[in-house]
Amino acid sequence: MEGSFDFWKFLAGIGLFLWGMHQLEHALRELVGRSFKELLQRFTNRPWKGIAVGTVITAILQSSSLVTLMVLAFLGGGMISLSHSLGVVLGANLGTTFTAWIVATLGFKVSVSDFAFPFLALGTLTYLFVNSRPLLRNTGAFLVGFGLLFLGLDFMKEAIESVAEQIDLSDYLRFGLWVFLVLGILVTALIQSSSATIVIVLSALNAQVVDIQHALAMIIGANIGTTFTLILGAIGGTADKKRLALGNFVFKLVAGVITFFFIEEMIFVAFHTFKVEDPLMELVLLNTLINVFGIVIFYPFLGVMERWLRRKFVSDEPQGLSTYIKNVSTEVPSVGIMALEKEVDWLFERTLKFVKKLILKHHLPEKNTSVWKKIIYQPKDLLADYDRLKSLEDELTGYGIGLQEQNLSSEEAAQLTHLMHAMREMIYGAKDFKDIVHNIQQMEASQESLVMELHQELKQKMHRYVNELDKLADSPDELQLLTLYSQLDLEHESMISGLYGKLRHQRTDVPVSSLSNVIKQSFSGVKHLGNALDSRKGTASPPVNEGVPLG
Numbered sequence: 207m208e209g210s211f212d213f214w215k216f217l218a219g220i221g222l223f224l225w226g227m228h229q230l231e232h233a234l235r236e237l238v239g240r241s242f243k244e245l246l247q248r249f250t251n252r253p254w255k256g257i258a259v260g261t262v263i264t265a266i267l268q269s270s271s272l273v274t275l276m277v278l279a280f281l282g283g284g285m286i287s288l289s290h291s292l293g294v295v296l297g298a299n300l301g302t303t304f305t306a307w308i309v310a311t312l313g314f315k316v317s318v319s320d321f322a323f324p325f326l327a328l329g330t331l332t333y334l335f336v337n338s339r340p341l342l343r344n345t346g347a348f349l350v351g352f353g354l355l356f357l358g359l360d361f362m363k364e365a366i367e368s369v370a371e372q373i374d375l376s377d378y379l380r381f382g383l384w385v386f387l388v389l390g391i392l393v394t395a396l397i398q399s400s401s402a403t404i405v406i407v408l409s410a411l412n413a414q415v416v417d418i419q420h421a422l423a424m425i426i427g428a429n430i431g432t433t434f435t436l437i438l439g440a441i442g443g444t445a446d447k448k449r450l451a452l453g454n455f456v457f458k459l460v461a462g463v464i465t466f467f468f469i470e471e472m473i474f475v476a477f478h479t480f481k482v483e484d485p486l487m488e489l490v491l492l493n494t495l496i497n498v499f500g501i502v503i504f505y506p507f508l509g510v511m512e513r514w515l516r517r518k519f520v521s522d523e524p525q526g527l528s529t530y531i532k533n534v535s536t537e538v539p540s541v542g543i544m545a546l547e548k549e550v551d552w553l554f555e556r557t558l559k560f561v562k563k564l565i566l567k568h569h570l571p572e573k574n575t576s577v578w579k580k581i582i583y584q585p586k587d588l589l590a591d592y593d594r595l596k597s598l599e600d601e602l603t604g605y606g607i608g609l610q611e612q613n614l615s616s617e618e619a620a621q622l623t624h625l626m627h628a629m630r631e632m633i634y635g636a637k638d639f640k641d642i643v644h645n646i647q648q649m650e651a652s653q654e655s656l657v658m659e660l661h662q663e664l665k666q667k668m669h670r671y672v673n674e675l676d677k678l679a680d681s682p683d684e685l686q687l688l689t690l691y692s693q694l695d696l697e698h699e700s701m702i703s704g705l706y707g708k709l710r711h712q713r714t715d716v717p718v719s720s721l722s723n724v725i726k727q728s729f730s731g732v733k734h735l736g737n738a739l740d741s742r743k744g745t746a747s748p749p750v751n752e753g754v755p756l757g
Contacts, residue, residue: 219361229351253293260297265304289512325353390427400432445522461500536608631738638731
């Protein structure tokens, strides 16, 4: 029927618009996502910088959800504080208003379909036939997304215009502005896109279905409703994810409720102060001012918000021995790899502490303990330390496997491989030392001069090597590592030769196999730790000598 509301055309318009936004988000993530992740990491050390960066990134990527996901990753990885991440979220809220400016400026001033078709044509052909290079394929996807966005807008606009004359506003005005506020919240919560809701409101305003007051009430509702996307994503998530979702909800709710009670005053300011007469431009200006207002009132209290949020969701803190990765989703692999790097560095530090403790600080069993118990004795604290190292390695390995399932660049895949290899080498080294604890106990219990001298010499050498590795951990140098390997080979052969030379003239109460095993596995353990540093910095590791146990 002429003038009837075409529901399916309207619904198709919403679908095309959302699909276009999805395509834009995915294409931009592939085209410039890495650059923005680096920007987000480098320039969020102050709350005001976080707001600025969040605004710029969201205005370009047109996805506050993507920006929030990156923020959560950096927050979980300990790379930015909660107060700085809240600043980024405030900026992201402002950045999302850029879509409304584009739509109000272009979507209702020119023929939208004529505007969309060239993008769809060029984008589709590029994506399908010139897709051998990722840059061209993602550029095609970007053009398709842009075209779908405006084609969906055209469908919604036509569907609403066709029924505009059939609607009597007097039937709805008697309910008051709060009904339109609730409607904006519900629609946005259902379709999970404040941008789409704003486009619907702009279409209704353009068709004169609603006036500026009711449109603004719906926009305020849309700003509140968009928080449900993050709230849904936080359900079952980490404590930091829930804190950020709660913080965003408080931002939107407080700013929305305050501005709702001053709708008439805001419209007066837009019309008389900014001299905006076009209702569409007035609406998008007011939408921007609402988010600016939210930034102004919350910026001074970000520190207070952080302290308040830190007391929330304590029971949801992730479990595990890791410090960084347990808060970082593998869905953001570039940040996940950065968090894994920090974990590997921490694992290396703990491994060195384990080796130092074994060499210098473990305690013998009581003197009245039987000889057999002394031989098989291994200190409980050392075994517990080793078990913790193994458990941490298992946790990191599981996370690394999760990262491998993501769409990694060749550089990220190589980096992840090096980190996984470094972890294995660290545990190999720790196991080499753990396995000779009982041999060291035999040597410490011996009264033979040969054994005592050998033990003292080995302890001094291992202590020196561990200290060298500790220094190299901060800045692994290939030449220094090669020098270390050469020294290990020479001193290993020297100690073995010296042992057998002395045994021609002296007897010992410790089996020769035990003494040689202590020497071999000690040097093997140090070499594995050197290999771990080599892998950590991304270079090939030399093979461990044949005959040296790998654990």
